[in-house]
Amino acid sequence: MKCVCVCLLLASVSLLxxxxxxxxxxxxxxxxxxSELQADEILRSxxxxQELRAGNLTQRCYTxxxxxxxxxxxxxxxxxxxxxxxxxEADDTRSLLQETLKHYSSRNQSLPGSPPPQWLRLSFPSLVLDDPVYFLLALSARVQLRVLMAGEMMGVGVKESRVLQQWREDTQEEVTWILRLRKLMEERQGHMDAFKAINIFxxxxxxxxxxxKALACDEEEKKR
Structure with a gap:
């Protein structure tokens, strides 16, 4: 996988x-x-x-x-x-923003009562806030990682489990979303700064x- 990522990086450099x-x-x-090398590193570490892939992830950890x-x-x-x-104006950008908000709102039903964790950083450059397409691109990092995981979950050595099935179902809507964003970006890329887009993502x-890194499911299990 690392070799593939390096090749993609070199190919990307040649397109700039x-x-x-x-x-x-x-x-x-x-x-x-x-960013694919970085994403691959996240999956490997x-x-x-790893627990999800091995079929050992508990329902409590997934929750x-x-x-x-x-x-x-x-x-x-x-x-x-x-x-x-x-x-x-009711255009494709506004439509995707609305769909994203609706989807996010549906996922907020089981919020914990604890304060925001240290990993949570929600500061965005002014460019991201000024142009909705850059903002959607920023949000897509989370989704792209899920899509990459989905591909890995189809490989050899994956052990089926109820939690894995639930994760796949939760991910399916994300796949549709990422395809819409890709189409939107390719339509608007002539008005976007490639270097800023790379850095934002x-x-x-x-x-x-x-x-x-901060999920620490093992620690959560020990507390119970």
Missing amino acids: SSSGLVPGASLWDVVWGF SSFF HFLQQEALYLTGVSSTLEALIGRLQ REQMMNQKSFY
Whole structure:
């Protein structure tokens, strides 16, 4: 997998020039190519992912994961609402923002009563807040990681479990969302800064790394 990621990174570099994307290149592919090594590292180092793949992840741990993720979704929902309110025209961007907010709201039903965890960082550059497409790109780091996980869960050595089945069902809607965002980005990439898009996505992928590192399901089990 690492070799594949390195090849994708090299391919992404070749699609950039000092002024941005080379003609015919996909900004979506370039952004992902610059972060796939990082995403692969998250999967390899995540005890949550390894336990899920091995069929050993407990329902209690998965519930803890959903609660922690809900904190993030709740944190960005207010920004989604603000962006939707600023867009008067009913276009594809506004439609995707609305769908994202609806989906996030449906996932916020099991929030824990504890204060926000240390991994939760919700600061975004002004560029992200000024342009909704950049904001959606920032949110996509979480979804892209899930989609990558979904591919890994189809491989050899995966042990089926009730928790894994639940995780797949939760992920299915995310796959549809990511396809819509990719289409939107490829339509708008002529008006986007490739280097800023790469940095925005990488920063949010780092946030995901902190999230999976902080899950600590083993510690949660010991407390009970």
